[in-house]
Amino acid sequence: MPATPGPSVLSDRVAQIPPTVFSEMSALAVRTGALNLGQGFPDVDGPASVVAAAVEALQAGANQYAPGIGVPALRAAIARHQQRHYGLTPDPDTEVVVTTGCTEAIAGALLGLVDPGDEVVVLEPYYDSYTAMLDMCGARRRPVTLRAETGFRPDPDELRAAITPATKLVLLNTPHNPTGTVLTREELQLVADLAIENDVLVVTDEVYEHLVFDDARSAEGQVPIATLPGMWERTLTLSSVGKSWSFTGWKVGWATGPARLVQAVLAAKQWLTFTSGAPLQPAVAHALDHEPEWPAALARDLQARRDLLCAGLAEAGLPARLPEGTYFATTDISHLGWEDGRAFCLALPERAGVVAIPTQGFYDDADAGRQLVRWAFCKEPAVISEGVRRLAAADLAR
Numbered sequence: 001m002p003a004t005p006g007p008s009v010l011s012d013r014v015a016q017i018p019p020t021v022f023s024e025m026s027a028l029a030v031r032t033g034a035l036n037l038g039q040g041f042p043d044v045d046g047p048a049s050v051v052a053a054a055v056e057a058l059q060a061g062a063n064q065y066a067p068g069i070g071v072p073a074l075r076a077a078i079a080r081h082q083q084r085h086y087g088l089t090p091d092p093d094t095e096v097v098v099t100t101g102c103t104e105a106i107a108g109a110l111l112g113l114v115d116p117g118d119e120v121v122v123l124e125p126y127y128d129s130y131t132a133m134l135d136m137c138g139a140r141r142r143p144v145t146l147r148a149e150t151g152f153r154p155d156p157d158e159l160r161a162a163i164t165p166a167t168k169l170v171l172l173n174t175p176h177n178p179t180g181t182v183l184t185r186e187e188l189q190l191v192a193d194l195a196i197e198n199d200v201l202v203v204t205d206e207v208y209e210h211l212v213f214d215d216a217r218s219a220e221g222q223v224p225i226a227t228l229p230g231m232w233e234r235t236l237t238l239s240s241v242g243k244s245w246s247f248t249g250w251k252v253g254w255a256t257g258p259a260r261l262v263q264a265v266l267a268a269k270q271w272l273t274f275t276s277g278a279p280l281q282p283a284v285a286h287a288l289d290h291e292p293e294w295p296a297a298l299a300r301d302l303q304a305r306r307d308l309l310c311a312g313l314a315e316a317g318l319p320a321r322l323p324e325g326t327y328f329a330t331t332d333i334s335h336l337g338w339e340d341g342r343a344f345c346l347a348l349p350e351r352a353g354v355v356a357i358p359t360q361g362f363y364d365d366a367d368a369g370r371q372l373v374r375w376a377f378c379k380e381p382a383v384i385s386e387g388v389r390r391l392a393a394a395d396l397a398r
Helices: 021-032 048-059 072-086 101-113 128-137 156-162 185-198 259-269 280-290 294-315 341-352 381-393
Strands: 096-099 119-124 140-145 167-173 201-205 235-240 253-256 328-332 372-376
Touching: 021 341, 048 280, 072 096, 072 253, 072 280, 096 101, 096 259, 101 128, 101 167, 101 201, 101 235, 101 253, 101 259, 119 128, 140 156, 156 185, 167 185, 185 201, 235 259, 253 259, 294 328, 294 381, 341 372, 341 381
Parallel strands: 119 140, 119 167, 167 201, 201 235
Antiparallel strands: 096 253, 235 253, 328 372
16 A cells, blocks of 8 residues: 655654765665765775684674673773773773774763753764764754864864853764864863863764874874873773774774763663674674784775875865875865755766765854765775776766
8 A cells, every 4th residue: 555644753853863974875876886985884894814703603602692781802802902002991891881883882972971951062074973862862062163274173262162161071083084184182182171171071982093094193193082191080982893994884882981981871872782793792802802903904005095096086176185094085176166065976976977975964064064075995996996087087067
């Protein structure tokens, strides 16, 4: 029978949140057969030994519920990872929780820590799950805009002005998606000083923590804000295996920090997924302990792909800012005469056989992001080369 028209069944809190642009643009790529240079998933899998560890766990019977907080072996491996890379020593029993990807870690952190009416300072452009979860929490967003004309760096005065007596936490993302900015120690120190001065919590999404390139590493590279004086006590650090070990489909992430903040994540997580893939957790522990060099090799490879993409975009008349980390580069398309990046991206499959991601939906300040487009270089070099060849051959002007 045909569907009967009627009122929306969506709750108000969900209805007010637009669908994620990543699903829309990936579906557009499938529908048109275009090359997907938009969504950030790699073309190749991570280490074979990690896949073998997952198969071994499956065959050994790790097929029932894992503990809600995560299997002990993985929590211990996460603690060792934090100590090895950053000198942090979280207690694996109370200061580490395993989540269903970093996306659930974000949801758990915000649902567990933020009340309706609380203000949350967030860097924009932002990963769209941030704003969706803040809206579900009833929080008030206080954006600090990373502007293209200033190299996507946070303005100190805007950051100071964003914090008010109603601010509950600052939500950071470094290395930053979609701009590729890696926050410097000086920039993080300002956030730390403001957080301590105003007794504010910090939640930091560091899912791209190992994917930092040479031009940023020469200036200290990734610096977790939790390592700065006085910040461990008020910082919840989020990450996952997905990006740095090329297992995005496994959706295994984590949160580390003081027990009171980790407990807040767990208090929300128990009503979300309760637990995450049992046989994948021992395999992720294997990745952290036995494949520690994989992310560094991946970062070197990604840097070459970044350079290939950015050079090709420039030749196609789409010069991009050279990102310091992540999978992504950003182009301003205003010189092509398009009204906005979304219109450009919707037309791109027909004009060039390529899909990209418009970034305007990641801003509260629509003018700051209206004509910016994000490209992903976590693809095989042949795919990148073909994509930029198609762009160079196309008429991209409005």
